[in-house]
Amino acid sequence: ACRSYEFIEVSEPRPGVGLVKLNRPKALNALCSPLIDELNTALRAFQASPTVAAVVLTGSERAFAAGADIKEMAPLTFSEAYTKSFIESWSDLTTALKKPLIAAVAGHALGGGCELALMADILYCTANANFGQPEIKLGVIPGAGGTQRLTRAVGKARAMDLILTGRSFSGEDAERWGVAAKVFPDYEALLEGALSTAETIAGYSKVAVQAAKEAVNKSQDLALRDGVEYERRVFHSLFGTNDQKIGMKAFAEKKKPEWTHS
Numbered sequence: 001a002c003r004s005y006e007f008i009e010v011s012e013p014r015p016g017v018g019l020v021k022l023n024r025p026k027a028l029n030a031l032c033s034p035l036i037d038e039l040n041t042a043l044r045a046f047q048a049s050p051t052v053a054a055v056v057l058t059g060s061e062r063a064f065a066a067g068a069d070i071k072e073m074a075p076l077t078f079s080e081a082y083t084k085s086f087i088e089s090w091s092d093l094t095t096a097l098k099k100p101l102i103a104a105v106a107g108h109a110l111g112g113g114c115e116l117a118l119m120a121d122i123l124y125c126t127a128n129a130n131f132g133q134p135e136i137k138l139g140v141i142p143g144a145g146g147t148q149r150l151t152r153a154v155g156k157a158r159a160m161d162l163i164l165t166g167r168s169f170s171g172e173d174a175e176r177w178g179v180a181a182k183v184f185p186d187y188e189a190l191l192e193g194a195l196s197t198a199e200t201i202a203g204y205s206k207v208a209v210q211a212a213k214e215a216v217n218k219s220q221d222l223a224l225r226d227g228v229e230y231e232r233r234v235f236h237s238l239f240g241t242n243d244q245k246i247g248m249k250a251f252a253e254k255k256k257p258e259w260t261h262s
């Protein structure tokens with residue numbers, strides 16, 4: 001999984017944990033198409049990796065990502081954008097990985113950068129992170145899920161206010177509004193927090209973790225009754241795994257479970 005890339009850096013800093021660092025500092029990690037291709041490749045490699053069980057996605061202290069690449073987009077015509085399905089490959093990021101993805105956001109997370117962060121399963125940020133959907137200022141609208149995911153995350157009133165004005169919100173706001181699960185004082189603490197959560201998750205049964213992620217994600221698409229029914233079916237299916245027997249037996253015996261991930 002750790003081949004070399006031009007716009008990202010990939011590593012396995014802890015047992016069970018993959019790390020992708022967006023690394024295009026001169027453009028504040030602006031998300032040009034080749035960068036998104038590399039990110040898709042890296043996430044697919046982590047999905048296939050037997051040693052990685054959870055992944056952290058981060059940028060730098062200054063920028064998670066300042067958006068899609070404005071200079072790349074500027075000359076696009078409608079027919080080019082439409083026929084090349086511009087931005088569609090961003091959606092692959094949400095399906096490439098069945099393992100949990102934690103975004104660790106410091107600095108700017110604007111436009112496509114904010115949307116990328118919202119695609120993660122868990123979002124952690126620094127208190128002074130700078131989130132926003134400023135596309136309106138460029139004569140367009142969010143194009144990678146911002147009008148949908150941000151609205152689900154913060155509610156319609158706040159999403160309208162943010163998307164129609166293009167104004168930013170802080171990491172503290174993000175935590176208060178439920179966009180971020182945790183907020184940290186600085187980048188170092190943020191990365192440590194994200195890696196440590198990833199390590200915790202990597203210590204559980206991979207089967208149960210994948211099922212939990214899948215079931216929570218269903219809540220975004222299904223009506224409540226269908227979602228609860230879906231959850232119950234998946235819950236039942238886990239009684240067919242070795243790890244259910246191992247986990248519950250270990251509890252009774254006051255031992256640490258030795259997962260087989262099967």
Ligand code: HXC
Nearest residue numbers: 026027028030066067068069070071108110111112143144
């Ligand atoms: C291309 C970008 C960029 C971007 C920054 N840069 N953001 N290049 N696309 N989105 C480049 C700058 O041109 C500059 O390059 C270098 O990064 C440093 O940026 P500065 O502006 O000099 O830094 P600073 O003054 O600190 O301001 C930071 C900033 C500002 C507030 C984040 O860069 C900014 O407003 N960027 C654009 C944010 C934005 O509008 N994002 C939404 C994009 S639209 P040079 O060569 O001059 O040094 C979008 C649509 C999504 O994301 C739709 C689907 C994905």
